Amino acid sequence: MKILPPSVHLEKLSRHSRDILCTLDQAGNIYFINEAVTFILGYSPEEVVGKSNRHFVHPEDVKSTAKTIQRFIEAEHPEAVENPIIENRCVHKNGQVIPMEWTATWSPEENFLFCVGRDVTKQNQVRQVFHEKVEVHRALAQQGADMLALLDKDAYFTYSGGSTAKVLGYAPQDLVGKSVFEILHEEDAQRAQEVLEQLATSQETIKVSDLRIKTSQGDYKWLETTASNQLDNPHVNGLVLTSRDVTERVLTGLKLQEREQHFRSLFENSPELIIFENPEGVITDANPSFLTYFSLERSSIIGYKLANFLPPVAAASCQAKFIEALLGKTVAFTLEVEIESFSPRVFDVTKIPVVNQQVTTGVYSILKDITERVQANHELEQLSLVASKTSNGIVIMNAQGQIEWVNKGFTSINGYTLQEVKGKRPNDFLHGPNTDPEMQKQITAGYRSGQPFTEEVLNYKKNGEEFWVKIDVTPVKNEEGQVTSYIAIQTDISYRKEAEKEQLLLTRELYEQNRDLQQFTYIVSHNLRAPVANALGLSNLLPVVDKDSTVYATSLANLKASVLQIDSVLRDLNLILSIRDHRNTIERHKVNLAQKCHQTVESLKESLQASHATCSLQVPEDISVRGNEAYLYSIFYNLLANSIKYRSPDRPLHIEVKAEQNTDGGITVSFSDNGLGFDLQKAGNNVFKLYKRFHKNADGKGIGLFLVKTHVESMGGQVEVYSEVNKGTTFLIYLK
Missing domain, CATH: 3.30.450.20 (PAS domain)
Structure with missing residues (x-):
């Protein structure tokens, strides 16, 4: 195998590399670039070499690229450069922007920046x-x-x-x-x-x-x-x-569970009879009240249809209502049925559908035995027929005392029709200003007692006329002893009350006449008999006595005194008869109390000054009373004169007169002094009687307080007295 020199390997690697290999001088000019520049940027190496990198960098990245190159050049060691990877964008010859990723290192020996660039378009897309x-x-x-x-x-x-x-x-x-x-x-x-x-x-x-x-x-x-x-x-x-x-x-879910528990508790403990039927009409549940009422075991009814326990006619009626309920409608009806071992019964039946997502999953049937109520209504209708024919007023009320029915007699007596009073309580419209509040309380207590009661009360008709009525109220109770209604019978007793009033007035007049007769008897027997006897004796003596003798003169003087005494008694009798005869015919008009008090004080001004007395009048100027001026003057005069007459020798006399308006519209007058006072317990009922005196060492006939009481009562008022020996006396006079 032929071994090629390293330079040849580098030259082949540069030519066949898919990455750009280039060198830049310190100014950023491109000194060398391989053929990959054609594949990535479309330029031939010849077009690029000798030119500045700025010609091929995206204008927006030129500055940042230049700073990065300078950072590489200034670094003492290439490995000391942080983040040696450069990312920027270059511009393709056709104008397309190409994202590039560069690695670079600066060689101080050659003064070149060696760079490797890669097109990261696909990597960016993946990224x-x-x-x-x-x-x-x-x-x-x-x-x-x-x-x-x-x-x-x-x-x-x-x-x-x-x-x-x-x-x-x-x-x-x-x-x-x-x-x-x-x-x-x-x-x-x-x-x-x-x-x-x-x-x-x-x-x-x-x-x-x-x-x-x-x-x-x-x-x-x-x-x-x-x-x-x-x-x-x-x-x-x-x-x-x-x-x-x-x-x-x-x-x-918890709320649903709680509601289900509540519903189950209501189902199990409801006094009403409840069963649940599925869409086929089969009973799948029955509450204890239902089982107890019909004396059934669960096993004897669960799984069966309700029709199995009913007569044919009642079964057909229930089935028709069940079908209505299956359509999603609540159905209520009355069912009359004869069940074996039971007397005929009447039930209020309500069938309530259970709907889930617009599908009826079953029907609850709620039964309520109303047999007794139906029978009671029937009896009530019969009673109403009778009641409608009577002249007395008959009122039927519910347990709360609200009127449900009245007969024609009620309308005839009171003037109100059934439509006007239905739902109201009789007290709300029959009582008025003069109805006794205590009687109202007694009637309310009678209703609450749950027992029959009878009362007589002053009522008001629709036209405002007052009339007396006797009411007999009888409560109607159920088997548990609870009141379910009231029956009240009204009887107009106005005629009887008027007769009683007249009889009372006659009795009072007889009593007053008898009292006056006693007064006359007293006067005749005590005050008139003695001077008459003296006069008769002296008249028999004078004819036989020498006119020139002292006996004659003395006897004549005594006769004159007896005649004057007889005259005084006769004048008292005349006053008493005058008051009695005019008791119900006195003229009354509005009298200012303050003015009348000042008038009385002024008339006794000399006596008050002579006794060094002080009189405090605390009577508002705007207080008036309907009465007789002469009587009011007589009342104040006698009380003021008595205070002066029976003053204490141990202290200056002080008299205080007050008057104030009562809540009922009347007037209370208080007359007080710090005089001798008297033993009220010892005086007993004799305080206001004629010729009664309680101080032996003071002059007086004992007629003043008699006149005070007589005048006050003649004006429809009352008088009271409070006294303590050696402390003083207070008279309270109540006037209407």
Whole structure:
């Protein structure tokens, strides 16, 4: 074999190489280039040699190429050049841009840069395709629904990616180096440990459902995970986990399960009778209430059709309604049926279809025994027929006291029709301003007691007219003793009440006349008899006594005194009779209390000053009362005069008069002093009686307080007294 010199080998290698081999001087001029320049750039070597490399480099890469060449030239050692590979673009003779990759080394001995260039068009295309695939994979991993993770053999994260950040809120670096058990719910730790042990001995992919993983916010998400052991794969060296967020599905399932449990609980514990029939009409379930009601065992009804237990007519009716329900419609109907071992029964039946994805998968039948209600309604209709013919008002109310029916008698008495009062409570529209609140409370208590009761109450008709009515209320109860309705009977007793009122008025007048008669008897027996007897005795004495004697003069003076005493008693009698006769006929009009008080004080001004008394009037100027001016003046005058007359010698007299408006529209007048006072217990019922006195050391006839009480009552008021010996007395006068 002929051995060729190295120069020949180099010359052949240069000629047949597919890479460009060239040398450049320090200025960047091409000193040598091989034939590959024709294959890559379309130029012959002759066209290139002697020219600057800039003629063939892409204009945008000229500067960077020149800097790189200079970096090679300035390097002390070729191996010291960082990144000895140069990438730039050259321009083909036909104008096409050719991407090139160069390796170069500078030879200080020859002052040449030796370069090798390669067309990397195909490599760039392959690289671009690879890059695009990498980007697609990255996009799928990051934007897809799955979370990706690698664990080492001890279950520590070595990689985290995919949708982990979006779903759990962890950046990739947050989990690397952490144990999976740090973010795993403690209740799922045992199951996860079992999966890891299974992975250690198996190369099969394992799917794990419903694991709870803590998010970066501290709450938990439900994940479905697929795990694979790739510890023996040198390119992976880990446990590969692919997870998907199934929180919504799991929570929906839990809610569905909870609803199913609730429904099952309702089904099992409902007092109503419930069965479930499949599309063929076969009973597949029955609740305990149904089995108990019909005294059946589950085995005796499950797997059979409802028609098997019903008479032909009822069975046909139920079957027709069942077919309607199968079409997706809820059906309600009443079923009258005679079942063996049962008396005739009436049921409210509701058939409810169960529809799943527009397909009816079965029908629930709910039965409610309304036999007693139907019978009660029938009896109620009969009662209504009777009630409609009576003149008394009859009201039927539900358990809440709301009116369901009234008869014509009610309308005749009250003026309201059934349409106007249905759904209302009688108290809402029959009671008015003068209805006794305590009676309203008693009626409410009667309803709540659940027992029959009778009351008499003042009601109001639709036209506003007052009338008295007696109500007899009877509650209607079911078998459990619960009130289901009320029946109330109204009787108009206005005529009776008017008669009672007139009788009461007559009795009062008789009482007052009897009281007056007692007063007259007292006056005649105590105040009139003595002076009359004295006058008679003296009149018999005077004719037989010498007119010039002292006995005659004394007897005549005594006779005159007796006559004056008789006159005083007769005037008192006349006053009493006058008050009695005008008691119901006195004129009343609006009287200003403040003015009347000032008038009374002014009339007793000298007496008040003489007794060094002070009088405090706390009566608002705007307070007035409907009354008789003379009576009001008499009341204040007598009370004020008594305070002066019965003042205490131990302290200055102080009188205080107050008046205030009451909530009911009336007026309360308080008259107080710090005088002698009297023993109220000892005085008893004699305080306001005629000729009763409680202070022996003071002048008085005992008629003032009698007049005060008589005048107050004549105006429809009341008077009360409170007194304590040596402390004072207070009179409270209530006026309307």
